[in-house]
Amino acid sequence: MKHFFFFLSLLAFSSTVLAEKPNVLFIAIDDQNDWIGFMDGHPNSKTPHIDALAESGTAFTNAHCQSPLCNPSRTSLMLSLRPSTTGVYGLAPWFRTLPEYENRVTLSQHFMNNGYTTFYTGKIYHGGGGRSIGKVGPKGNGSKHKEWDVVGPGASGKPFPPKKLVNTPQPHKLVDWGFFPHKDEDKGDHICATWTVEQLDAMPKDEPFFMACGFFLPHVPCYATQKWFDMHPESETKLPVIQRDDRKDTPRFSWYLHWKLPEPRLKFLEDSDEWMNLTRSYLACTTFVDAQVKRVLDAVERNGFKENTIVVLWSDHGWHIGEKEITGKNTLWDDGTRVPLVFAGPGVPGGQVCTKPAELLDIYPTLIDLCGLPKRDDLEGISLLPQIKDPSTDRRPAITTHNHDNHGVRSEAWRYIVYADGSEELYDMKNDPNEWDNLIAPDKDRSKYEKIIAEHRKHLPEVNRKPAKGSRSRVLTLDEDGTLIWEGEEIKKDDPIPEI
Numbered sequence: 001m002k003h004f005f006f007f008l009s010l011l012a013f014s015s016t017v018l019a020e021k022p023n024v025l026f027i028a029i030d031d032q033n034d035w036i037g038f039m040d041g042h043p044n045s046k047t048p049h050i051d052a053l054a055e056s057g058t059a060f061t062n063a064h065c066q067s068p069l070c071n072p073s074r075t076s077l078m079l080s081l082r083p084s085t086t087g088v089y090g091l092a093p094w095f096r097t098l099p100e101y102e103n104r105v106t107l108s109q110h111f112m113n114n115g116y117t118t119f120y121t122g123k124i125y126h127g128g129g130g131r132s133i134g135k136v137g138p139k140g141n142g143s144k145h146k147e148w149d150v151v152g153p154g155a156s157g158k159p160f161p162p163k164k165l166v167n168t169p170q171p172h173k174l175v176d177w178g179f180f181p182h183k184d185e186d187k188g189d190h191i192c193a194t195w196t197v198e199q200l201d202a203m204p205k206d207e208p209f210f211m212a213c214g215f216f217l218p219h220v221p222c223y224a225t226q227k228w229f230d231m232h233p234e235s236e237t238k239l240p241v242i243q244r245d246d247r248k249d250t251p252r253f254s255w256y257l258h259w260k261l262p263e264p265r266l267k268f269l270e271d272s273d274e275w276m277n278l279t280r281s282y283l284a285c286t287t288f289v290d291a292q293v294k295r296v297l298d299a300v301e302r303n304g305f306k307e308n309t310i311v312v313l314w315s316d317h318g319w320h321i322g323e324k325e326i327t328g329k330n331t332l333w334d335d336g337t338r339v340p341l342v343f344a345g346p347g348v349p350g351g352q353v354c355t356k357p358a359e360l361l362d363i364y365p366t367l368i369d370l371c372g373l374p375k376r377d378d379l380e381g382i383s384l385l386p387q388i389k390d391p392s393t394d395r396r397p398a399i400t401t402h403n404h405d406n407h408g409v410r411s412e413a414w415r416y417i418v419y420a421d422g423s424e425e426l427y428d429m430k431n432d433p434n435e436w437d438n439l440i441a442p443d444k445d446r447s448k449y450e451k452i453i454a455e456h457r458k459h460l461p462e463v464n465r466k467p468a469k470g471s472r473s474r475v476l477t478l479d480e481d482g483t484l485i486w487e488g489e490e491i492k493k494d495d496p497i498p499e500i
């Protein structure tokens with residue numbers, strides 16, 4: 001009998017401990033650059049709900065992705081390993097196809113292994129990865145082990161108009177934008193938010209959850225209905241601030257990182273009078289996503305979870321809209337790497353802004369700390385808890401890698417870039433936040449900056465793995481003999497830079 005009561009009290013104790021574990025709401029936004037109110041990336045951003053979330057917690061305004069591309073960025077975040085460690089640089093492979101990562105414990109699995117029920121809707125992994133068990137082949141995106149407990153609707157940019165709205169130079173179904181009439185309720189992100197709200201409404205109050213909700217917009221196609229365009233009238237919308245001939249002082253190698261892509265260049269936007277339309281479309285889609293974030297946050301509050309739920313909101317990389325003469329991702333400048341990153345909830349002081357460099361692979365160890373889970377010694381990220389406690393605490397620079405051996409090193413004051421052929425860039429981010437003036441272009445006096453360059457080079461990844469087996473889509477390689485291969489085709493030294 002005594003034993004029975006002891007057992008009962010033990011049960012009561014363990015369920016109290018369990019109930020005290022904070023929940024996690026993990027909100028991802030795809031291809032969202034710094035055009036978010038609190039980040040000041042564009043004067044016409046309208047994101048009141050994300051801004052309110054940032055205000056209620058700690059906003060990292062100098063956060064950067066580990067790769068400016070969906071698959072490698074998300075793989076890095078969920079594994080807390082750099083692309084230079086995994087060799088995952090392209091849109092393939094799905095990391096579970098690599099034997100060395102078949103059994104790797106991801107962020108969601110670490111929570112699952114520690115008593116959490118994990119939920120997944122929309123885009124967390126690229127290409128629907130981790131939605132099913134099995135089919136871990138070259139074409140399968142399944143997993144040997146369960147990645148999530150409950151899987152909801154997948155990511156979608158639908159509905160689409162009957163035919164593309166913009167005739168982009170490289171035809172690609174997704175590379176499109178603009179207004180067309182449809183129902184907001186039918187949009188993929190609205191469906192994912194609705195599913196998340198329904199799960200929260202039905203959620204048991206005494207079991208911790210890890211809810212991952214990944215929004216697809218403002219990834220192209222940037223389609224929006226009248227309501228969202230009306231919030232961004234043409235007469236009030238400013239075009240992104242650019243410098244003409246900005247690429248005159250960037251190495252030729254910088255072009256190789258996005259050599260030929262479906263995303264058009266600034267020349268096309270200007271020639272076809274689409275620059276304003278794309279700007280408004282992107283802003284409208286971001287405002288639409290902001291409204292979906294609100295629906296989910298409202299459900300957290302309505303169900304009494306607010307006091308006990310850590311909210312983390314992030315995007316996988318930036319997006320150019322004319323800056324540096326291009327649109328899209330795949331660059332090592334702030335336009336390609338800078339992302340929103342917000343933590344809010346128990347243990348996170350509100351009203352704080354941290355300008356120290358933060359990396360997306362830091363989310364994994366930060367959530368471990370905030371939720372009191374067992375620490376892991378196999379993560380390359382470093383917890384942001386010291387900065388959450390005191391935002392002035394110093395931190396290492398953020399590293400972004402795009403394809404093998406091209407790295408950007410972003411400290412609080414500088415950006416240093418080195419490409420696989422050794423060519424370099426350096427920007428003074430305090431005085432030149434748009435990265436217009438490459439201080440170490442060949443015609444400049446480099447000697448003034450040797451010390452700064454050396455300080456930044458110290459942080460270049462020690463491991464620098466070649467592309468992993470199965471790498472493809474947006475993969476660039478430079479062989480020892482100097483042969484450059486982009487997506488399976490050789491780029492010759494005197495090939496003209498594609499204009500559109």
Ligand SMILES: [Ca+2]
Pocket residue numbers: 030031069070219316317
């Ligand atoms: Ca993306």
Ligand SMILES: [Ca+2]
Pocket residue numbers: 245246247248249250435436437438
């Ligand atoms: Ca320039």
